[in-house]
Amino acid sequence: MRLVLASQSPARLALLRGAGLDPAVVVSGVDEDAVAAALTDPAPDELVTALATAKGNAVLDQVAAAHPDAVVVACDSMLSIGGEMVGKPATPDLARRRWARMAGQSGELLTGHAVFRLDGGQRTKEAAGTRRTTVHFGQPSETEIDAYIATGEPLQVAGAFTLDALGGWFVEGVEGDPSSVIGISLPLVRQLLAEVGVSVVNLWRPSTS
C-alpha cells in the first residue's frame, strides 16, 4: 500500500517523514479560490475539508496509474481570526496588516484532511475531517514584524505564521494538536487511515538496526 501526499508543502512532507513515513508526493495544483467560490457560505470546517477533498480528488487518476494500491492524503490549512478565515497573505503589506490583528490575540488554525484508499486502481474508501488548534500569538514589535516579513516566510504559510520555523518566536502557545498547525494532524491522519482500513504503523519505514 503506497502512501501518497497530495501536497507541495515541505512542512507536511517533513512532518510525515519525521513521523516514520515515506510518502510519494503528487502535487494537486488545485485552484483553491475556485473551489471556495463554488461553495455557498461554507462553515470553516466545511471549507478546509472541501479544499482538502478537492486536492485529493485531483490526483487520484494519476496516483492510480502509478500506484494502483495506495492511500492518498490531502490537507488544507487556514487561520480563523476575528471571525474571518484567512490563508496565505498575498503581499507583504497584507502580512503586516494580518499581524497587526493577530498580535496579542488568539486564533484557531484549522486544517482540513481528506484520505482516499485505492485498491487495484479503484477508489474503495475515503474519510475526511478537520482539526482545530487554538494559537495564542505574541506581541512582536514593528521592527520584528518588518524583519519577519522581509524573510518571505509569512507569505508562504497559512495565517502568515509558523510554529516550527521563524514564526515560532512570535507564538506564545497552542491548545490542541501542534502537528495540525504545522500542516497535517498526525493523530487525525491515524484516525482517518483507520477509517479506510489502514493502520499507520504498517506504513512506518522499516526500522534500521
Ligand SMILES: Nc1nc2c(ncn2[C@H]2C[C@H](O)[C@@H](COP(=O)(O)OP(=O)(O)OP(=O)(O)O)O2)c(=O)[nH]1
Ligand atoms: N513549517 C510550517 N508551515 C506551516 C505552518 N502553518 C502553515 N504552514 C504551511 C503549510 C502549508 O504549506 C501552508 C498552508 O497552505 P495550504 O494548506 O494551502 O497548502 P499549500 O498551498 O502549501 O500546499 P498544497 O495546497 O497542499 O499543495 O502553510 C507552520 O506552523 N509551520
